[in-house]
Amino acid sequence: xxxxxxxxxxxxxxxxxxxxxxxxxxxxxxxxxxxxxxxxxxxxxxxxxxxxxxxxxxxxxxxxxxxxxxxxxxxxxxxxxxxxxxxxxxxxxxxxxxxxxxxxxxxxxxxxxxxxxxxxxxxxxxxxxxxxxxxxxxxxxxxxxxxxxxxxxxxxxxxxxxxxxxxxxxxxxxxxxxxxxxxxxxxxxxxxxxxxxxxxxxxxxxxxxxxxxxxxxxxxxxxxxxxxxxxxxxxxxxxxxxxxxxxxxxxxxxxxxxxxxxxxxxxxxxxxxxxxxxxxxxxxxxxxxxxxxxxxxxxxxxxxxxxxxxxxxxxxxxxxxxxxxx
Amino acid sequence: xxxxxxxxxxxxxxxxxxxxxxxxxxxxxxxxxxxxxxxxxxxxxxxxxxxxxxxxxxxxxxxxxxxxxxxxxxxxxxxxxxxxxxxxxxxxxxxxxxxxxxxxxxxxxxxxxxxxxxxxxxxxxxxxxxxxxxxxxxxxxxxxxxxxxxxxxxxxxxxxxxxxxxxxxxxxxxxxxxxxxxxxxxxxxxxxxxxxxxxxxxxxxxxxxxxxxxxxxxxxxxxxxxxxxxxxxxxxxxxxxxxxxxxxxxxxxxxxxxxxxxxxxxxxxxxxxxxxxxxxxxxxxxxxxxxxxxxxxxxxxxxxxxxxxxxxxxxxxxxxxxxxxxxxxxxxxxxxxxxxxxxxxxxx
Numbered sequence: 001x002x003x004x005x006x007x008x009x010x011x012x013x014x015x016x017x018x019x020x021x022x023x024x025x026x027x028x029x030x031x032x033x034x035x036x037x038x039x040x041x042x043x044x045x046x047x048x049x050x051x052x053x054x055x056x057x058x059x060x061x062x063x064x065x066x067x068x069x070x071x072x073x074x075x076x077x078x079x080x081x082x083x084x085x086x087x088x089x090x091x092x093x094x095x096x097x098x099x100x101x102x103x104x105x106x107x108x109x110x111x112x113x114x115x116x117x118x119x120x121x122x123x124x125x126x127x128x129x130x131x132x133x134x135x136x137x138x139x140x141x142x143x144x145x146x147x148x149x150x151x152x153x154x155x156x157x158x159x160x161x162x163x164x165x166x167x168x169x170x171x172x173x174x175x176x177x178x179x180x181x182x183x184x185x186x187x188x189x190x191x192x193x194x195x196x197x198x199x200x201x202x203x204x205x206x207x208x209x210x211x212x213x214x215x216x217x218x219x220x221x222x223x224x225x226x227x228x229x230x231x232x233x234x235x236x237x238x239x240x241x242x243x244x245x246x247x248x249x250x251x252x253x254x255x256x257x258x259x260x261x262x263x264x265x266x267x268x269x270x271x272x273x274x275x276x277x278x279x280x281x282x283x284x285x286x287x288x289x290x291x292x293x294x295x296x297x298x299x300x301x302x303x304x305x306x307x308x309x310x311x312x313x314x315x316x317x318x319x320x321x322x323x324x325x326x
Numbered sequence: 327x328x329x330x331x332x333x334x335x336x337x338x339x340x341x342x343x344x345x346x347x348x349x350x351x352x353x354x355x356x357x358x359x360x361x362x363x364x365x366x367x368x369x370x371x372x373x374x375x376x377x378x379x380x381x382x383x384x385x386x387x388x389x390x391x392x393x394x395x396x397x398x399x400x401x402x403x404x405x406x407x408x409x410x411x412x413x414x415x416x417x418x419x420x421x422x423x424x425x426x427x428x429x430x431x432x433x434x435x436x437x438x439x440x441x442x443x444x445x446x447x448x449x450x451x452x453x454x455x456x457x458x459x460x461x462x463x464x465x466x467x468x469x470x471x472x473x474x475x476x477x478x479x480x481x482x483x484x485x486x487x488x489x490x491x492x493x494x495x496x497x498x499x500x501x502x503x504x505x506x507x508x509x510x511x512x513x514x515x516x517x518x519x520x521x522x523x524x525x526x527x528x529x530x531x532x533x534x535x536x537x538x539x540x541x542x543x544x545x546x547x548x549x550x551x552x553x554x555x556x557x558x559x560x561x562x563x564x565x566x567x568x569x570x571x572x573x574x575x576x577x578x579x580x581x582x583x584x585x586x587x588x589x590x591x592x593x594x595x596x597x598x599x600x601x602x603x604x605x606x607x608x609x610x611x612x613x614x615x616x617x618x619x620x621x622x623x624x625x626x627x628x629x630x631x632x633x634x635x636x637x638x639x640x641x642x643x644x645x646x647x648x649x650x651x652x653x654x655x656x657x658x659x660x661x662x663x664x665x666x667x668x669x670x671x672x673x674x
Contacts, residue, residue: 038465078653086660091403091465092607093656099600100649103642108355110640217640226469233466273477280462280470287461 009254010137017250018141018148019044019206019221023228024235024242025155026199030076031232032159033192034172034318037079038094040200041225042101047071047204049109052215056117064118065205072201073194075101080193084186084322091320098225109215119213120144144210151199155239168192172316175323185323203228230279233286236313249275286311336662340654347650348643357639365636366644370629378514382586383598383624384617385519386411386578390602391609391616392530393574396567398611399534399543401550406453406468408599409475410446410572414579416479417445419498419590422505422583423487431504439522439580446576447569449475454568458561479592487590497591507585516585523617526574531613533570543567575599601627601648608652610659623648 023040030037037043047068055064075097083090123146125139138149159165167188170178175185204221212220227249235242256271288294289312298304352359370380390407397404404410421441425434449471456467484493507516534540542563546553550560582594605623609615623644630644 082656082660086657086664088656088660093653095403095405096604096607096649096652096656099604099645100653103645103649104351106642107351107640107646110355110638223473226466230466230470233463273473276470276473280456280460280467283462283466284456284460290461 007133007136009258011140012254013247013250014137014149015141015145016211016253017246018145019203019211020224020228020231020246020249021148021152021243022206023200023203023224024231024246025151025239026072026196026203027228027232028196028235028237028239028242029155029159029168029199030193030196031319032172032237032316033168033189033196034175034316034320034322035080035083035189035193036090036094036320037076037193037197037200038091038229039075039079039097039101039225040228041223042098042105043072043075043197043200044204044207044221044225044228045219046075046101046105047201048208048219048221049105049112049204049215051201051205052117052208053109053112055209056112056115059118061118061120061209064209065202068201068203068205069198070201072197072199072204074197076193076197076200077190079197080190084189084193087322087324102222106217110217113216114214117214118209120210142210144206148206152239152243159239169316172318175318179323179325186325189322200225200228227275227279230283233315234279234282236286236311237316238313241313249279252278282311286313290314336658340651340658343654343657344647344650348647351646352643355639357637362633362637362639362643365632366626366629368629369632370625375514376628379628380621380624381515381520383596383627384621385523385581385585386596386598387602387605387620387624388523388617389526389574389578389581390599391605391620392526392613393571394602394606395530395534395611395613395616396543396570398606399540399547400564400567401547402457402564402567403465404450404453404468404568404571405465405600405603406450406471407571407575407602408595408597409468409472410449410575411579411582411595411599412472412475412479413449414442414446414576415583415590415594416475416482416579417576418442418580418583419482419487422501425505426501431502435505435507435584438584439577442576442580442583443573444576446572446574446579448572450568450572450575451565454565457568458564476592479590479594483590483592495592497587497589497594500589505584506588507581509585519581519585522577522581526577527613527617530574534613539563539566604648604652608655610655 023044027037027040050071051064051068054067055061058064078097079090079094082088082093120142122140122142128139129135131139157165159169167178167183170181171183171185171188171192175189178188179185203224207221207224208215208219228246231242231245231249234245252275256274259271289308294308298308349359352362369376371377390411393410394404394407418438418441421434421438425431425437428434453464453467453471456462457464460467483495483497487498489499507518509516534543542553542558543566545556546558546560546563553560578598579595582596583590587594601623602620605616605620609619626644626647630641633639633641633643
């Protein structure tokens with residue numbers, strides 16, 4: 001790791017970020033509709049395990065990815081059903097499911113540990129990958145990476161440029177008002193939770209079939225779910241900003257590998273935890289952007305104001321508080 | 327009478343769900359379900375040595391559960407309890423290492439409890455401060471600090487505190503026997519650990535029931551707006567609750583070092599903090615139920631260690647059973663409130 005090639009660096013950032021982008025997008029959709037799915041970390045592992053096992057047994061990658069999506073959808077539907085219809089705490093149900101799905105993944109996947117299985121082959125886009133610098137970064141990847149990049153734009157477009165997206169956002173802001181406008185808020189919250197969960201499931205599949213191929217205990221995807229949850233807040237519930245956060249996180253992870261080469265005396269695990277305190281730090285900054293005193297202090301300083309503006313955002317008004325019909 | 331009858335019916339119903347689910351999971355893994363259950367049972371209670379392992383798991387679980395009762399009272403999700411336990415272990419190890427050179431080694435053993443409690447409380451204060459002053463949700467603050475604590479432990483084991491010659495995941499060098507918690511060989515348990523747990527339970531029960539702090543925690547947790555109008559400072563009591571939780575978790579980490587492993591190792595907290603969250607939820611935040619559920623969970627944990635050896639299964643089955651129990655309990659609880667709501671509507 002002594003040589004330092006920018007193209008390789010960026011290409012590995014984009015590749016490594018693919019599952020994180022998918023998970024963060026899924027959670028953004030879910031939370032925009034007013035539901036917090038805290039079970040991400042376990043869901044990713046369970047769907048990673050299931051996709052790997054199914055892809056290994058059937059030899060079909062597509063079936064593997066579909067399995068991942070279905071598993072993600074099922075777990076998300078549990079969270080949504082418990083909270084929207086049974087009115088239990090989303091945080092409690094999500095947390096229990098995080099631990100349980102993780103253990104379920106380790107238990108059921110035990111006999112498939114550390115074996116060679118199918119994995120997604122790179123798919124170079126002809127001609128485009130010949131563009132210097134950009135080519136290998138954006139067009140020399142595999143289909144999972146292309147899909148993750150495309151979904152960023154599609155999610156944004158759906159949320160902010162379509163009538164369905166407007167409905168989705170209105171449910172997260174005020175489910176009661178949406179209900180009186182003729183939207184079945186509870187049903188839609190279920191639907192969007194499942195949609196978001198399917199993205200999370202795909203993220204798991206992307207781990208075990210592409211980014212970190214194979215299954216084992218630990219798989220290597222541990223902790224990603226929590227990062228994705230933090231990224232949603234970091235991105236201010238905006239899919240594009242959340243995705244930027246995912247790339248930043250991936251950058252930190254890749255840099256960790258380089259740092260390890262440069263400072264071999266420090267154990268690798270230290271660099272692996274570095275992104276987490278940084279994440280807390282950004283959350284603190286985001287909180288500061290909402291304080292009057294800080295805003296008035298930044299009034300004169302233009303560049304600080306623009307930085308603060310970049311970080312400022314508010315959660316959907318009814319996040320975590322599903323509506324109870326009378 | 328009918329209420330009792332109904333509660334028992336609900337418990338049986340939840341147990342049937344969990345039993346069916348776990349059996350299905352075992353069948354899916356291609357394992358004989360009843361043999362697996364038998365090995366878990368025998369592995370936990372089959373001999374005195376195993377029973378002493380169960381108690382050694384029960385001690386940190388119950389301590390963490392005590393701490394969590396404070397934070398749950400005020401509606402805080404202290405997920406950071408795992409890291410608080412780790413920091414308790416780190417501070418304890420630091421104190422013991424300091425004492426190695428001193429002529430009064432056993433004295434440092436007792437100091438180390440205070441050190442552990444301090445370590446856990448500092449870490450909890452960090453999460454509480456981020457929550458009250460930094461506006462960071464306590465779940466993310468706690469989780470972030472858990473990862474940081476894990477990083478600190480790894481750094482210490484591979485860096486400043488590494489074993490002479492070889493640094494490895496097996497942890498720091500084992501402390502001399504003078505630094506071990508007094509241990510009754512006849513029952514393979516330490517009376518000090520058991521005494522501390524009992525003390526923790528009594529203190530927590532009294533604190534929550536009879537003191538101003540307990541009352542205010544409950545008031546804020548139940549109705550933050552009313553509490554604010556009464557002039558109760560929410561942030562202050564959140565920090566107090568966190569300090570208690572961190573202190574108990576730190577003590578749990580401390581006992582893991584002095585009473586169980588006699589060194590610092592990466593998995594010193596063994597996920598007991600997270601498990602304690604499940605214990606308290608399943609106990610429905612009731613302090614007198616918590617120790618019993620902690621005991622049952624400890625049995626599952628210790629018993630399932632047999633699974634990889636005897637049946638080549640992963641030991642995480644215990645986690646599946648524990649998680650599905652809590653989910654089933656939540657479902658039954660929800661069903662009860664749902665029915666109550668409907669019957670009220672019927673009267674109207």
